[in-house]
């Protein structure tokens with residue numbers, strides 16, 4: 001059993017990133033997928049995660065949403081996500097604690113998973129009403145604002161089957177934002193889209209980055225997009241961060257051989 005007393009119960013204001021992975025290890029059986037990962041994401045920072053298939057990119061995001069870890073602690077907004085306090089010590093989080101602690105985290109996936117029997121507007125309203133207990137009136141107002149933001153207010157009464165892939169993904173982004181997340185996770189949100197609609201989704205994400213103080217972690221295969229909008233790019237290899245830095249440094253002047261090989265292969 002890991003000694004959890006080395007981890008703070010909460011992070012102090014003076015050292016409080018929006019997200020902190022501290023010594024995080026994730027295993028599936030004998031397979032170590034994240035290996036003693038340390039990663040801080042500042043409030044309002046846009047971080048892209050790139051790397052070869054199987055390097056652990058999606059797992060990093062999933063640790064904030066779905067799964068338990070085998071080592072280390074994850075903090076969101078200074079509070080432990082994976083653990084909770086009990087008699088002044090950190091212990092594994094209960095299911096109930098996890099559900100609450102994850103409320104500040106929103107996610108969009110490659111496959112948008114909109115509710116097919118609901119309109120775009122109803123999709124956006126569902127979480128705020130059912131999970132946050134918001135009044136229908138307020139949820140509607142907020143959802144309409146967000147559909148406006150993603151350029152789809154004129155489609156609010158359409159069901160997903162009547163929308164293009166790009167439009168569905170924009171509704172999925174609006175739906176995630178309707179929960180007022182502090183951290184937004186974007187997992188290959190353009191990978192399942194036809195090339196001609198990728199641009200409309202990347203434009204929406206660019207707008208979010210410039211207009212809102214949202215913290216974003218994005219897994220992407222689109223190097224040009226990562227370069228354009230990220231504050232920092234992390235290159236993953238074998239469940240570790242092999243190299244990270246400002247996009248211009250990482251893409252133009254990679255220091256590590258694995259980064260160089262990866263970038264020359266995807267160019």
Ligand code: ADP
Nearest residue numbers: 028031033051052053054055056057058059060
């Ligand atoms: P990436 O997003 O970089 O392609 P992933 O984070 O999806 O990589 O996966 C990293 C490794 O973890 C892969 O070897 C994958 O097969 C393995 N993996 C992911 N999810 C599971 C799971 N639920 N059970 C077992 N192995 C998994």
